[in-house]
Amino acid sequence: MVKLSAVAAIAATAALLASATPSLAQGPSGPSAITPEVKALMATQDKLHKIADRFDRGNGFGGLSVDAGSKTLNVYWKGKAPAKVTAAAAVAKAQGLVVKIHPAKYSQAELKAEAARMLKAGAPIQSIAAKHDGSGLTIKQAAGFSAKAAVQSAVPVEVQAGDVELAASRLVDTSPFKGGAYIQNTAPDGAVQGGCTSGFAVVDNATGADKLLTAAHCGQSGSYYTNAAGDFIGSVEGRAVASDSEILGATGQARVWIGDSIENEQNQVALDVAGSSATIVxxxxxxxxxxxxxxxxxxxxxxGLTVCLGSFGCVNNAVEALHRGGFSAGGNGDSGGPVFSVQADNKLVARGTLTAISVAAADIRPCSGVPERNGRKCSQRIIFPDVTAQLAAHNVRVKTIS
Structure with a gap:
């Protein structure tokens, strides 16, 4: 979230529209980013996800990873894998896919229990997660902490240096509101708190009412959101720190803005949302x-990451992702924005909303879209909560195209 005073927000908005658009070489953006090659990889990973859904992830389950390039689902299991896993491998083979079963030293349940114990014990941990292959835990510590303080564990622990911060139109969206739009949070006294991004339109499972999902760190309970023109979007109706999610009372549509940032309002389209999915390494x-x-x-x-973000609190069931081209994957102001995969028909599958970026020196990159100003930074490494946890926290479902 980019912190701005009310006056600074107006000045910044004018500056955004006046500045030149960065080239795609500085961080691929716009409709051309969703290439046929990207969609082909995502279509393969969707098939691998369906194979993974054929078996329970119970006792002995050590983790999963997908390799869409080789059409492979890697399954890690402590002890003998159950019959449903071997049956899924046969189904995969018939579809031209591969399931590889690997031994895991620990189950996910064992590793998650140890991670919870370490957090409760007060170890100086910024983030902790079970490794996807069941081999141990990965811990990140902010600069200045001694690694020895975090490695007191009965399971193998990999300690990494790192630091993260909240990532905290597009520009003037109108009702029904789409994901990926600029939204600014306003306190009850009318003071503008800062700019963020709308996530996905959702539907309340109990009432059927439309809502809009974004990041909880973007606004407190009792606050409300407007677009850049000051038009009312909706008030915060529910907030969950553990999944960095909040629900706005707003009419949304099952679409997301795709294309250039608010720096350039020329090349933007909206794509339909078809569903939601959990995420695999x-x-x-x-x-x-x-x-x-x-x-x-x-x-x-x-x-399965737990990341603790100072006074905001700890976010559970989070995902860490990296831009493989070495460019920026996101930055301040993108908080609450949609993270998704793309189907062959150009429909989107919700995966979560952006929470944080790594501000470790090795991860900082030139920003795509809005340049570095007003404290904005961008990173090749992002963190976001798995959408399944966000939806469960508010008893909502992602709104999909009819």
């Missing part, structure tokens, strides 16, 4: 923040 994804525009070539490197 190896998945290829795109995101579409209001400040950065649409970016693809983002691959998942970690799931």
């Amino acid at each position: 190896g998945d290829w994804l795109c995101d579409s923040g209001a400040y950065s525009g649409t970016i693809c070539q983002i691959q998942v490197v970690n799931v």
Whole structure:
């Protein structure tokens, strides 16, 4: 979230429209980012996800990864894999896919229990996750912490240096509102708190009412959102720190802005949303923040992450992803923006909304879309909550095209 005063917000909006658009070489964005090659990889990973859904992830389950390039689902299991896993391998083979079963040293349940114990014990941990192959835990510590303080564990622990911060139209969207649009949070006293991005339109499972999903760190309970023109979007009706999600009382449509950022309002279209899905290590994804525009070539490197973000609190069931081209995957102002995969028919599958970026020196990249100003930074490494956790937290479902 980019913090702005009310006056600064007006000045920044004018500056955004006046600045030149960066070239795609500085971070691929716009409709051309969703190439036939990107869609082909995502179509293969969708098939691999369906194979993974054929078996329960119960006792002994160590983790999963997909390799869409080789059409392979890697399954890690502690002990002998159950019959449903071997049956899924046979189904995959008939479809030209491969399931490889690997031994896991630990189950996901064991590793998650140890991670919870370490967090409760107060170890200086910024983020912690079970490795997808069941081999141990990965921990990240902010600069200045001693690695020895975090490795007191009965399971193998890999300690990495790192630091993350909240990522915190497109520009003037109108009702029914789409994902990927610029939204600005306003406190009850009328003070503009900062600019973020709308996520996905959702539907309340209990009432059937339309809502709009974004990041909880973008606004407090009792606040409300407007577009850049000051037009009312909706008030915060529900907020969950553990999934960095909040629900706005707004009429949404099952579409997401795709294309350039609010820096250039020329090349923007809206694509339909077809559903939602959990995320697996190896998945290829795109995101579409209001400040950065649409970016693809983002691959998942970690799931099941718990990341603690200072006074905001800890976010669970998070995903870590990396831009494989070495460009920016997102930045400040993209918070709450949609993360998704793309089907062959150009329909989108919701995966989550952007929470944080790595601000480790090795991960900082030139920003796509809105340049670095007003404290904005961009990174090749992003973190977002798995959409399944966000939907469960509010008893909603992603709104889909009829």
